[in-house]
Amino acid sequence: MAAGKREILEMLRELAQLTLLEEENPQSFRVRAYESAEHAINAQTAELSALSLKELQQIEGIGKSTAEKIRELIETDRVQRLDELRAKHPQSVVALLRIQGLGPKMLGRLRAELGVQSLADLRRVLAEQRLRGLKGFGEKSEEKLRLAVAKLEEQGVLDRSPIADALPLAERILEELRAVPGVSHAQYAGSLRRFSETIGDIDIIVTASAAEPVMQALIRSSVVDRVLAQGEGKTSIVTRGEVQVDLRVVADHQLGAALLYFTGSKGHNIKLRQRALARGLTLNEYALSELDSGKVVASETEAAIYAALGLPFIPPVLREDGGEIEAAEAGRLPLPLPALLGDFHVHTELSGDARSSLREVVQSARARGYRALAITEHAEGTRAGVGRAQLLEQAAQIRSLQAELGTELRLLHGVELNIGPEGELDYDPEFRAQFDFCLASVHSHFELERAAQTQRIVRAMEDPSVRMIGHLAARHIGSGPGIELDLEAVLAAAERTGTALEINGSLERLDLSVDMLRVARQRRVALILTSDAHHEAELGRIQFAALNAQRAGVAPEQVVNAWPAPRMLDWLAAKRA
């Protein structure tokens, strides 16, 4: 099979890693070039195997050499340069790079001077205490390496955590740190603040009158398994759940610079620092200053630093080094979504897996200023599903509640239909037609092949009762990859049938994903943000959906619940042709 985007990305990643071993220098131009090519390819949405050598070179960051390697991979399924490097640096050696604290230079010396070619070799020289004999190594570095090897063998390399795990953990740690006397501000930064789907480590910024008590509070926290590093300004720990947490304590007036630095991304930071240099300024995690005099230009807020660099504030979710600085400069940053006026995927205690009463959910929606709310229990096709009699009873309750509410909040009696393996839906057409709002989603048969999955979704869309497809990919971040789909075919069907697609705000799902949204925003497909709340307190999750939409650059015009209330209500009332 011809290589696709995934294979090309894997090739570039491996080239970068092997070249790192080859040159023993992380700053090598080649390593950086492969990494930037990986970045460039990742941003492509076109079918790469169809691109010629020339067309590939049109992509910024792809030159002659990389373009040739990509074509070579597509045409022959192998790359000569890669094979050569693989021969020189066997997989057993590459694997050693995953040991924390072991970089390309030390690894190079272990190979050259002690003949280490695998984890087994490394374990042997550690046992024989031969490492401490090397220049620049001592007992401590030997012990540190021994510990790192043990950790790697125990449970593999530190994995990235799904955001659904990392966010609550970060909130919990922040709560502990905020309780420390002298702390004026504590928040998370890093990929968590950029709202990435998975989080490598949790970065926390604290401003406080003194750093030491804050560091001590973290080290003594019950979540801590071990301390990796501890200095005056920075402390790193690993939690018992194997998540690394980095804490920085800075002065109040440094908060903006610290946040900017620790929020990243790395590529975004480098671009900002280069931009600073071009203006005779230098940017570090403490301040933006004049290069020659050292005079501080801005440091207190991120906005002030961006402004001093001639840029508007760039929201954290956009700081991925994906052209956002250029867009900001040209005034083309995507607009944030306006206040959302409704939620169209909410469960009450009637669903077996939800907790709040109808009244509690409605109260929460009112408090949020919503103009529309769809109550959408699971239909009978799922485990937590609800039968006809109960739904009819709920319809009556909703009618009477609506009478109390007047026009302030329009209640919709909805349901979340289950899409069966063949696209079949719950109940019967007449019963489904009674609902104000039906969404349909996949909850099982994830293993069907791509064509069958696409077909079942399209069939569901063609049913006149279905207004929206819920969590299209049916994935669970970190555990279930979801179903394979022909996204273009699904989008075409959504356009044709006027079916909206959900942006589900549950942190386990975040579905449509950012990648899918980037494709969907090119089409005339209506999108609806939802919380998929199973408790009244979870209505706020709709903001996570909004972050995902913003990250993908979705325009407000495409989002039904970002429209003015009359237009949104018209859309809901409209019967499909």
Added chain:
DNA sequence: GTCGTGAACGACATATACTATGTAGTATA
């Protein structure tokens, strides 16, 4: 490795903290 300038070559490399060693490696965004 890429890219821009000018047709082969030079420029490109942000800024800092921590650790274990006595200058450098590794790590972080």
